Amino acid sequence: MSNRKKKRRFLRxxxxxxxxxxxxxxxxxxxxxLLVFLLKSFSTGISNITPSQxxxxxxxxxQENVEEAxxxxxxxxxxxxxxxxVTSLKNFVFDSxxxxxxxxxxxxxxxxxxxxxxxxxxxxxxAGAVAETGAPQLxxxxxxxxxxxxxxxxxxTAAIHGFGNFKLVVVEDH
Amino acid sequence: MKTSSRHECEQDxxxxxxxxxxxxxxxxxxxxxxxxxxxLTSMDVQVAVPAIGADAAxxxxxxxxxxxxxxxxxxxxxxxxxxxxxxxxxxxxxDWDFAALRGKxxxxxxxxxxxxxxxxxxxxxxxxxxxxxxxxxxxxxYPKLALGERDE
Numbered sequence: 016m017s018n019r020k021k022k023r024r025f026l027r028x029x030x031x032x033x034x035x036x037x038x039x040x041x042x043x044x045x046x047x048x049l050l051v052f053l054l055k056s057f058s059t060g061i062s063n064i065t066p067s068q069x070x071x072x073x074x075x076x077x078q079e080n081v082e083e084a085x086x087x088x089x090x091x092x093x094x095x096x097x098x099x100x101v102t103s104l105k106n107f108v109f110d111s112x113x114x115x116x117x118x119x120x121x122x123x124x125x126x127x128x129x130x131x132x133x134x135x136x137x138x139x140x141x142a143g144a145v146a147e148t149g150a151p152q153l154x155x156x157x158x159x160x161x162x163x164x165x166x167x168x169x170x171x172t173a174a175i176h177g178f179g180n181f182k183l184v185v186v187e188d189h
Numbered sequence: 190m191k192t193s194s195r196h197e198c199e200q201d202x203x204x205x206x207x208x209x210x211x212x213x214x215x216x217x218x219x220x221x222x223x224x225x226x227x228x229l230t231s232m233d234v235q236v237a238v239p240a241i242g243a244d245a246a247x248x249x250x251x252x253x254x255x256x257x258x259x260x261x262x263x264x265x266x267x268x269x270x271x272x273x274x275x276x277x278x279x280x281x282x283x284d285w286d287f288a289a290l291r292g293k294x295x296x297x298x299x300x301x302x303x304x305x306x307x308x309x310x311x312x313x314x315x316x317x318x319x320x321x322x323x324x325x326x327x328x329x330x331y332p333k334l335a336l337g338e339r340d341e
Contacts, residue, residue: 036203046213054218064229073318075325077230082234154231159318163311166320167236167336182231185321188248 019106064184067157073159075185081126084152084182089161089169094123101126107158107165119172127176150179157183231315232324237308252301254331256290256310257339258323264290266297285319287326294330306333313339 062079064128067073070090088095094102102122103110113120155168170181252272258266263281278290297304307327311320324334 025341028328033341037230039206039210043210043213046210049217050213051221053217053224057224066229072229073321075230075232075321076231079231079233081229130244144340152220158319159321160318161317162313163315163317163320164313166317167338170234170236170336179235181234181236183234183321183324184229187230 026155040097047092064154065155066184067098069158070155071159072184072186074188076188077185079182080084081154081182081184082152085178086154086156087167087169089155089156089157091160094120094169096126096130099126104165106163107160109165109168118168119175120168123169123172124176127173127178131176150177152180152182153178154182154184191281192293230327232321233332233334234324235333237335252304253308254301254304254306254312255308255337256323256327258285258309258315259320260312260314262319264323268295268297268320271314283339285326287321290326292297294327298330305328305331307331308335310339 030103064086067088067090069092070088086095086097088098091107092104093100094104102113102120109120113122114148115121115124155166155170157169173181201260251270253269255267255269256269259265262283262285264278266276266278268274276293276294278286279291280286309320309323309327320336327334
């Protein structure tokens with residue numbers, strides 16, 4: 016059969032008289048279930064603790080929930096307080112010019128002093144509350160490759176400025 | 190007239206759910222993008238300051254337990270205060286011997302039940318991930334764990 020004949024037969028074919036309707040009710044059902052599931056998992060796992068992209072947190076099977084508190088991040092290039100870089104690091108090592116005689120970084124000291132003063136100004140009753148509730152919390156998000164010396168220096172600096180309840184944030188091991 | 194109105198009511202009518210589907214697609218895409226697929230937890234630690242020493246001073250027997258971690262994955266358990274002892278838990282197949290360490294710590298916990306705090310010290314270069322592993326291994330026995338400075 017020649018191509019022309021085939022084409023003519025194709026064109027001559029009757030078009031369907033009834034309008035085709037795609038059945039999307041089942042699709043709507045699936046989407047509703049998906050949406051409910053996602054909304055539920057979104058509401059239970061909500062937290063503002065979002066580690067930086069470059070940060071690789073250690074994995075552990077801790078069971079404690081992460082509560083909202085001041086966030087201190089230690090990456091290979093900087094120490095950040097609430098996502099603001101305060102101290103620069105070079106491959107996890109502090110700049111020697113930035114170190115105080117007690118081994119704590121000067122810039123981090125200044126940032127924590129400023130933070131505490133800001134907190135005091137915002138909430139003057141917080142000084143009394145500390146005595147009642149204990150030292151304020153600090154969430155430590157450190158890269159898993161951070162050497163102990165750097166981690167210790169950062170935590171000692173925070174302890175000097177009144178932070179006592181350190182929470183090491185880790186990725187939950189399932 | 191009556192017949193025609195009944196006829197109109199009997200006609201099939203279909204709800205247009207295409208815009209609802211559109212909304213769902215957008216919502217699902219947004220939720221999937223903003224969802225976090227890792228769950229974060231936390232571990233409590235302290236920094237070794239004189240306050241922990243003061244805590245220990247109130248105990249019947251003033252014993253301080255410290256765990257010192259070295260680069261070769263050996264752990265030295267030291268007792269200071271009223272008793273002075275030192276024991277080494279050597280590495281096993283190139284890793285920390287957590288089973289032996291737990292055995293030693295359980296023994297110490299039995300001997301000094303009032304001491305619920307310990308100090309963790311480590312070589313300067315030891316990675317944070319190893320510190321976390323050690324905290325995880327000892328947490329059940331010594332809930333008040335503090336990070337301390339190593340005596341070089």
